[in-house]
């Protein structure tokens with residue numbers, strides 16, 4: 001299938017190019033001493049991760065440890081209530097640990113094992129990536145250092161406890177604002193010293209090449225399963241596919257299964273409290289081109305051109321940029337990006353809980369909210385939503401901030 005001059009039959013062979021570019025986005029903008037480490041990972045990925053042995057082991061792990069394939073569920077009562085297109089969800093909330101993040105963490109940690117590394121290093125903000133990486137490390141018997149800002153450690157006590165129970169070292173970062181950015185800087189600095197024995201594991205389709213490609217490929221199982229399951233259930237493709245976009249990994253996983261099919265694709269960013277800079281994290285909607293965290297993409301900037309402070313009710317979505325492939329697909333017009341605010345998110349959260357018996361992650365509720373709007377507009381047809389995670393992690397926050405509605 002061709003779109004805007006791009007042949008999607010061969011898309012995954014051509015994008016990213018060998019330097020990690022999706023058009024002008026992506027690349028590898030990091031200090032010279034780390035470039036060798038990235039090249040080593042890229043080379044290992046090209047060879048080891050494409051070997052029959054690696055692929056067979058990852059498939060076995062997905063089935064026997066993660067509980068894949070996760071199902072697709074038809075939301076009969078929600079669809080009836082909304083009135084319009086029929087809504088379905090891909091249940092990544094039922095993946096082990098309750099979200100999609102484990103898909104790429106298991107892939108990255110398995111690669112670490114094959115490369116003979118003893119340790120994985122990562123940073124975490126809300127703690128979701130840290131917990132997924134700690135889980136993968138425990139499974140493979142790897143050491144795990146998670147860098148986390150002191151402020152985030154205070155706020156995310158349950159996830160800190162989870163990581164420690166899983167045997168990870170949680171390393172407190174006390175520089176600057178003591179949140180995700182400083183944690184990422186500290187993790188990268190540690191990696192520069194330890195790269196012979198360690199591998200850095202990123203939490204989304206972001207960072208320097210080869211991470212946006214690797215994480216996409218490890219997540220693409222979501223879209224592949226979902227397409228086959230949907231066709232088996234209904235005999236046809238969905239008319240539309242929807243996923244929320246923070247860094248963009250669950251979305252890229254889902255979209256990978258549909259880019260080459262005649263399906264409308266929607267990526268949903270958090271509008272938070274409104275359109276003012278600082279009140280949202282909708283980078284693809286309101287941002288401009290720039291380089292941060294080792295890659296070129298669309299980002300929200302402050303007056304100095306640095307990454308701007310962002311906000312969303314969903315801590316997994318409050319990132320001032322998005323993966324380079326999303327910027328590319330946006331410019332091509334193959335994926336449409338739109339926004340959902342906090343209030344719409346909360347309504348969708350309750351609707352899914354009350355009408356379907358599924359408590360979704362607040363991140364995923366953005367995608368559900370958009371599907372509800374879109375279903376009304378479409379009137380007929382079908383929408384498949386990636387339900388990236390379950391909402392258990394959000395209970396305390398929802399009760400404290402909004403009370404029970």
Ligand SMILES: *Cc1c(COP(=O)(O)O)cnc(C)c1O
Pocket residue numbers: 099100101128203204205244245246247248249250251316317361363364388389390
């Ligand atoms: C982390 C997270 C996200 C956002 O990350 P992406 O890389 O954009 O997918 C979305 N949903 C859940 C449940 C998460 O934990």
